[in-house]
Amino acid sequence: MPNTIEPASFGEPIPANLVETLETFRRPVVIGHVRPDADCLGSMFAVALTWPAEGGPAKVSLPDGSLSRRLAFMADWTDLPLATAEDFVAADGFIAVDTAQKPRCNVDRSLGGGWADGRPVINIDHHTSNTNFGAVNWVDAQAGSAAELVYRVIRASERPIDSLVASLLYAGIHSDTVGFSLPTTRSSALHAAADLVDCGARVAEIGEHLCRSQSKPEFDLNRVIYDNSRVVADGRVAYSTASYAEITGAGCTSADIDDQISIPRSLQGIEIAVLFTEGRPGKTRLNLRGESGINVLDLATALGGGGHATAAGAIIDGTIEQAVDRVIPLVINRLDARQD
Ligand SMILES: [Mn+2]
Structure with missing residues (x-):
């Protein structure tokens, strides 16, 4: 019809x-x-x-x-x-x-x-x-x-x-x-x-x-991402990480990283969720999600990436630790600037 x-x-x-x-x-x-x-x-x-x-x-x-x-x-x-x-x-x-x-x-x-x-x-x-x-x-x-x-x-x-x-x-x-x-x-x-x-x-x-077809390696990678999840900025920012060793250790490759950002994002009360994954050694991919219309695109763009207003990403040079140290303060600043 x-x-x-x-x-x-x-x-x-x-x-x-x-x-x-x-x-x-x-x-x-x-x-x-x-x-x-x-x-x-x-x-x-x-x-x-x-x-x-x-x-x-x-x-x-x-x-x-x-x-x-x-x-x-x-x-x-x-x-x-x-x-x-x-x-x-x-x-x-x-x-x-x-x-x-x-x-x-x-x-x-x-x-x-x-x-x-x-x-x-x-x-x-x-x-x-x-x-x-x-x-x-x-x-x-x-x-x-x-x-x-x-x-x-x-x-x-x-x-x-x-x-x-x-x-x-x-x-x-x-x-x-x-x-x-x-x-x-x-x-x-x-x-x-x-x-x-x-x-x-x-x-x-x-x-x-x-929604209901995870392979065992994907399931194991999700376990890592749950384990590595951290909440900062009084519960307003949640992020998680998977290093190259953790991704390959679970039996996955960078092609298996897609919607794992949904894990930190699923926490109640968070405003921005971030996932850091090192798909290739020394290259960290960043996924950002903003709740309630919070724009994360400008942040992703400033880091050389792109995407949508509330769902964006970028790839930056450096290890997971370096990327977290660099990006999480920017994310928190983003929220603080919004409160002013
Ligand atoms: Mn699309």
């Missing part, structure tokens, strides 16, 4: 030439962001399945080591071919989803920064920090997920949504809104989700994969 709900009040309208440009691609490569999450993968795969290449499926860019164990089910469902260096050369266009900046695109490093080489990039995203790096850009920073935007593009194109595409998009919306629980859960997300369920989205299976 087609959904005709497209209220003008929901964020930015789809650019007039977006679907038109998408329909001209014959050898597209679909791209997401580094360390892809469920929203990124769901959006990528839904685009690739909806707009196949001439004579075969569209190629998706997922360099080795990109997929977390937890989300491998999405790649297994779709079984799309991965883009090789030759596919990048042969491509006549690129579709980037859920990716704020061109350097964040998850493409093989050997391709260098010039992979688009004059060919059009369509950029569909919901990050405030998006740099409009495409030839066609649709950035709706009010949207709770990129998958909601991809859903709207597919509906605008009048291409069909089968059970698989519906499941991928539903997983993206569910995941980026944290099970429809964040303030970014607009009614448009719920309308989209309802329509996707009508199209056959596998709600129970997705819930099980996203």
